[in-house]
Amino acid sequence: MNNSSNTTAADFDAKLGQVREFLLNLQERICTALENQEKSGGIDGGSDIKFIPDIWERPEGGGGRSCVMSGGEVIEKGGVMFSHIHISKLPPSATERHPQLAGAKAQAMGVSLVIHPKNPHVPTSHANVRLFVATPNDGSEPIWWFGGGFDLTPFYPVLSDVKHWHQVAYDLCQPFGDDIYPKFKKWCDDYFFLKHRGECRGVGGLFYDDINTNTTGWDFDQCFAFMKAVGQGYLDGIVPIFENNKYKPYTQSEREFQLYRRGRYVEYNLVYDRGTIFGLQSNGRTESILVSMPPLASWSYRYEPAVGTPEFELTDFYLKPKDWLAL
């Protein structure tokens, strides 16, 4: 397998440097956009609370920059994490599909974020873009793949917002082929599904993994361009949704419903999310992995919203996969 023909090792390293630069810059841009949402305020007021960067190193190699804000009036808790991890020797469990990579050096870099707004009318959002590169010990060219996506978890969804979110996803995918949005949209619906609840985590978005020349025909630069488009797409998607909803008043009962639904977010992340489970099992940085946890969540035995209420509509209509753009 040769994903990077026509490039020398130095060229390829330069490309990796560009991805790293892009990711660090993306983290900054997202933090700034969200801090602006906090500053311009919402129904609960606003604040100058900012993301606090926390730089960490990993004893095994590499490290990251976790930017976390909490206690905001618009954003109750949010984490925007950059990491760039070096692996000196891939474990056999990681190389089942690529036996030539057993024992290879590898690196993974990415930006991952989860934002928990305070106002239940503003959805929780998640995005991730990542690149994995392994360098075989036999001197053959590096093997790489991209992954990522973004998804939205509303409590009191607004159909036009959901359509906007998916329109952004559709538009960014379109230059890469007509089949991309439907494929990655379905992948997202399938991935963010709570089997034990029989419902989707939210209204979806995009999810993709193992993207490289073999799987898509795209060269490294095209895959990187897609990563950039997804990163920008998160911002294009989420900012208007904050603007549209953050000034809405809410009741104590709507707040309680938000805390209850955040319980499902916890269930998803701890029971199903591969990144979370892999991270916890592989001695990852627990605080960075679990920064995705909500600031406050509740559980209630056999809570069932009354038919016809917005709370009922959430699970009955919104948390089932749909062709949003056709609605």
Next chain:
Amino acid sequence: MNNSSNTTAADFDAKLGQVREFLLNLQERICTALENQEKSGGIDGGSDIKFIPDIWERPEGGGGRSCVMSGGEVIEKGGVMFSHIHISKLPPSATERHPQLAGAKAQAMGVSLVIHPKNPHVPTSHANVRLFVATPNDGSEPIWWFGGGFDLTPFYPVLSDVKHWHQVAYDLCQPFGDDIYPKFKKWCDDYFFLKHRGECRGVGGLFYDDINTNTTGWDFDQCFAFMKAVGQGYLDGIVPIFENNKYKPYTQSEREFQLYRRGRYVEYNLVYDRGTIFGLQSNGRTESILVSMPPLASWSYRYEPAVGTPEFELTDFYLKPKDWLAL
């Protein structure tokens, strides 16, 4: 393997009936004892809130009786669940150690409980007693094993309470042999451990599984007697701990610490607890499985209590395995 020599099939069925009766009665006794704690009140007052029984059937066979109380002034949320499940055909995954049981009929019965008090000075507690029986298709005698235990998760531990809890455990084990308490106490410490946090879930108690004649030398009646002792032990252990702590005043900051620590309880149950994970994966009754979730829990990035505070002492001293009875 023959765990029930000298008993006829009818004798054995009668024994299973006795276990079922004991379990239903244990559920009642525990509910009554805890309702009495609620009624006699604490620092937040008391109430007449009772456990509400919820009888359910499982389409595949069997069912249960889940008793749940919530919104109490002493007990914020609690579930005491009886279940008796029939399995028509054991899946191969369940019979790795007993190949002769592939496709066998089986049943599992037990009582499981988790109690989340409101006052942070009262520990969260958990107990479980269960019996599993499989009937080989070849007409040979049933194979059975018992499991269970109880463990305590304090937020602001009191050493004398912890010693009392373990003294009850020690005393109930003693008639069954000198090695029982140390063995099942260590099993509990090992089992309720959060690897990704490097800490125990609580101060432990007892945990045991796969108890039968082959593993302990005890016959069915002796194993059943141990089940009874553990069930009673939970009550003997927890009631004085409620009495000693429920009238203590607490601050908002102590309440917040309780919610934060409950987050660890969620992490344990969703990431490690075999019963929870098996239940969710095997299409169990989600609401009964997740009744163990706290009513409210919080997460905070990189929270670290100051050295010397009770919050620091919890993780620094109490959440590390100890020979409590020697202290």
